[in-house]
Amino acid sequence: MSDTAKKKNVRWVEEPELGFWESTFVPAIMQGLKTTLKHVLDGNPVTQQFPEVKPELPLHYRGVHRLNRDEKDRVKCVACMMCATACPARCITIEAQAAPPEWPDRDKFPKSFVLDELRCIYCGMCEEACPVDAIELTHIYDLTGESRSDLMYDREKLLGVFDRTKNDPRDPVRTGRGRLGPASEFVQLPAVGPATNVPTSDRSAKSEAAGVIRTTGREGQQ
Amino acid sequence: MATVTINGKDVEIGSNERLNCIQAASKAGVEIPAYCWHPALSVVASCRMCLVEVGDKKPDGTVAMQPKLVPGCQTPVKDGTVIIADSQKVKDARKATLEYLLLNHPLDCPTCDQAGECYLQDYSFDYGRGYSRLNEPKNIKPDKDYIGDQITLFTDRCIMCTRCVRFTREVSGSAELQVVSRGSHEEIDIFPGHPVNNPLAGNVVDLCPVGALCSKDFLYQQRVWWLKSTNSVCQGCSTGCSVTVDQNEDRVYRLKPRHNELAQGHFMCDEGRFGWKYTHSEQRLTAPQTRSNGHAAPLSWEDLLVSVRSALQKAASGKQSLAAVLSPWMTVEEAWMLAVFMRSISPQAVLAVGPVRVEGSDQHFPQDLRGNVVEPVKFTIRAEKCPNRAGVQAVVAHFMNDPMPYEELLRLASSGQFSAVYLTGGDPQGWISELQAEAFSDVETVVLQDCLPSPVLQHATHILPSATFVERDGTVVNHRGLAQLIRRAVRGPDGSRPDSRILWELSGRSGLFQAEALRAEIAAAVPALANLTDPAIRTTGVLLGAPQPAAAQTT
Numbered sequence: 001m002s003d004t005a006k007k008k009n010v011r012w013v014e015e016p017e018l019g020f021w022e023s024t025f026v027p028a029i030m031q032g033l034k035t036t037l038k039h040v041l042d043g044n045p046v047t048q049q050f051p052e053v054k055p056e057l058p059l060h061y062r063g064v065h066r067l068n069r070d071e072k073d074r075v076k077c078v079a080c081m082m083c084a085t086a087c088p089a090r091c092i093t094i095e096a097q098a099a100p101p102e103w104p105d106r107d108k109f110p111k112s113f114v115l116d117e118l119r120c121i122y123c124g125m126c127e128e129a130c131p132v133d134a135i136e137l138t139h140i141y142d143l144t145g146e147s148r149s150d151l152m153y154d155r156e157k158l159l160g161v162f163d164r165t166k167n168d169p170r171d172p173v174r175t176g177r178g179r180l181g182p183a184s185e186f187v188q189l190p191a192v193g194p195a196t197n198v199p200t201s202d203r204s205a206k207s208e209a210a211g212v213i214r215t216t217g218r219e220g221q222q
Numbered sequence: 223m224a225t226v227t228i229n230g231k232d233v234e235i236g237s238n239e240r241l242n243c244i245q246a247a248s249k250a251g252v253e254i255p256a257y258c259w260h261p262a263l264s265v266v267a268s269c270r271m272c273l274v275e276v277g278d279k280k281p282d283g284t285v286a287m288q289p290k291l292v293p294g295c296q297t298p299v300k301d302g303t304v305i306i307a308d309s310q311k312v313k314d315a316r317k318a319t320l321e322y323l324l325l326n327h328p329l330d331c332p333t334c335d336q337a338g339e340c341y342l343q344d345y346s347f348d349y350g351r352g353y354s355r356l357n358e359p360k361n362i363k364p365d366k367d368y369i370g371d372q373i374t375l376f377t378d379r380c381i382m383c384t385r386c387v388r389f390t391r392e393v394s395g396s397a398e399l400q401v402v403s404r405g406s407h408e409e410i411d412i413f414p415g416h417p418v419n420n421p422l423a424g425n426v427v428d429l430c431p432v433g434a435l436c437s438k439d440f441l442y443q444q445r446v447w448w449l450k451s452t453n454s455v456c457q458g459c460s461t462g463c464s465v466t467v468d469q470n471e472d473r474v475y476r477l478k479p480r481h482n483e484l485a486q487g488h489f490m491c492d493e494g495r496f497g498w499k500y501t502h503s504e505q506r507l508t509a510p511q512t513r514s515n516g517h518a519a520p521l522s523w524e525d526l527l528v529s530v531r532s533a534l535q536k537a538a539s540g541k542q543s544l545a546a547v548l549s550p551w552m553t554v555e556e557a558w559m560l561a562v563f564m565r566s567i568s569p570q571a572v573l574a575v576g577p578v579r580v581e582g583s584d585q586h587f588p589q590d591l592r593g594n595v596v597e598p599v600k601f602t603i604r605a606e607k608c609p610n611r612a613g614v615q616a617v618v619a620h621f622m623n624d625p626m627p628y629e630e631l632l633r634l635a636s637s638g639q640f641s642a643v644y645l646t647g648g649d650p651q652g653w654i655s656e657l658q659a660e661a662f663s664d665v666e667t668v669v670l671q672d673c674l675p676s677p678v679l680q681h682a683t684h685i686l687p688s689a690t691f692v693e694r695d696g697t698v699v700n701h702r703g704l705a706q707l708i709r710r711a712v713r714g715p716d717g718s719r720p721d722s723r724i725l726w727e728l729s730g731r732s733g734l735f736q737a738e739a740l741r742a743e744i745a746a747a748v749p750a751l752a753n754l755t756d757p758a759i760r761t762t763g764v765l766l767g768a769p770q771p772a773a774a775q776t777t
Binding site for chain 1: 330332333334376441442443445447448
């Protein structure tokens, strides 16, 4: 944009002069008191009596993480460290180890998995990055500890959260039963834009599975 | 000069250059993807990833293209060769090739160590399809945990490029690996009871373009995208292989060879590859201290350096002389600073090159199964197990026309000729025996600058904990006079300091240690090291003095 065009789009606004009444601030104070008084009298208190009354949080509230177990009760995590890579707060520390010979279907697993719940910003990126749905966020919001090290959740503690929440209908938050954001509402993923050109005669183009490129119409342009 | 046309772009190649299509295209800045082709190995053209259209420009200007696609790795270029690497035909061929390569590939990238530096990932992203059309179950072969002491094989990830097989046959010569079975049942395997334990075995892990061959030492330690690489030089022997030091959060995780024709070529030996472990040893000296009559007194670095200087000055005022042992593990810059410092305290100070550890004789590769060397030699592990004898010798020779042999210095020390000695170590395998250390038992002032404990520690009066090669900046000179830079990759343990910094502050220079400025100073003073200011030192290194005829083993 050129300088003249910039100037054209800018409207300069002058601060209005304070009159006599405005400079006493009495009308503004009255205005504020009116709002306060309205809330005092309408009999609809917003304050919740917290420990006695548990708050009703929205169903997409993201709380403490859990580390899932697979169907054989082993830790589901494969120690790929995608969560640690995706984490913007860098609160996940994983040490990987080769899986024991009793687990022929697994290559590696986390020898240690430490998540600093104090450092975490509960953005849910770890959950999104996880290729095996091993780390998930739960509805638990009231985590407490007596020291910082109490809130360094290790593998066993995170598996404990799973044991506590596995039958809770609210968990995990991402695929929870409640109403979530539009991204969670897909029954079927929309067709992804073509990564490569596929002839319409291609078997994959006829597939009904979500995410498969159906047709591109670019055939003739090649 | 021959002219080759790649994607409509002309590129000149030298008359002596014998290039294939991939190399010619890379000269023009065009990447032709390839898995099985490697510049240091023979051509098999088995992966079919480098298929290109090739034609000939006739003298009358017409171009005759060959009707079929040809593998670029196997097709030499000559004057008038036309390569088309971006046509739809070529793109479709690459797409189809990748689809075939991925048919039985498990796609376990999250748990694969190669993810992040994997050619299957890169080429699938650049040239492949975004999906698979395979509806049938994949043919999964069992992993082979023991291919060698350092190597594990994830058989299902293999794409049968046979780089590893060719490496063991052509470079190490030991030929442990081969392909067994046929078709989609093909597997890489070893002969029973003959694991890949040759001294160059670790290279097959680097050569593997996918995650099939993995190093047990590095397995699951880090994801590769977390590693930060620093160019450096291996310290294992006087070949001085160019390497990269891969580290994360001040911990070294691996050394990888860096291609440098002047130094070693493409590879490195296992001794060097795994020879950095001492940098994180629990034994590392970390306490700067003085000792008198066996009583150690910890001292701050500032006080210690003052104490060292005054002890040496006091010793220099006596009748006996001063001596310094310049370890061949020092860099040229450090050796120079120590020599200048000792001579500034006492102009008659004796300088000697420290002990050069020699183990056996040079090992040349390839070696056949009887241990005979097969010509041409492609890799050499040298018997001289120190990185910088040539560089330190050049510095000492500048100060003393007749450098004192180390044994002579030991003899003089035990006979009480010296009032103070400055010892530098650095050899992780130990550089001094109990008996030799006795020579310094009666010397009044023994300054020891070393990173690991040694027998001479008990006789030392001043202990300066120093750094290993991954914690220092400097120059090392290999057996054929190639000066290369080592660079600081990690911070050393608390309490230790890089040798360069110790000597910089000891000699009273102001500011921070700067290798570059020091190199200029050395190059101006020592004619034998005048090439140190050549900017090429930052990449391939520079050959000092008259370049010797390049030996066959460095090709």
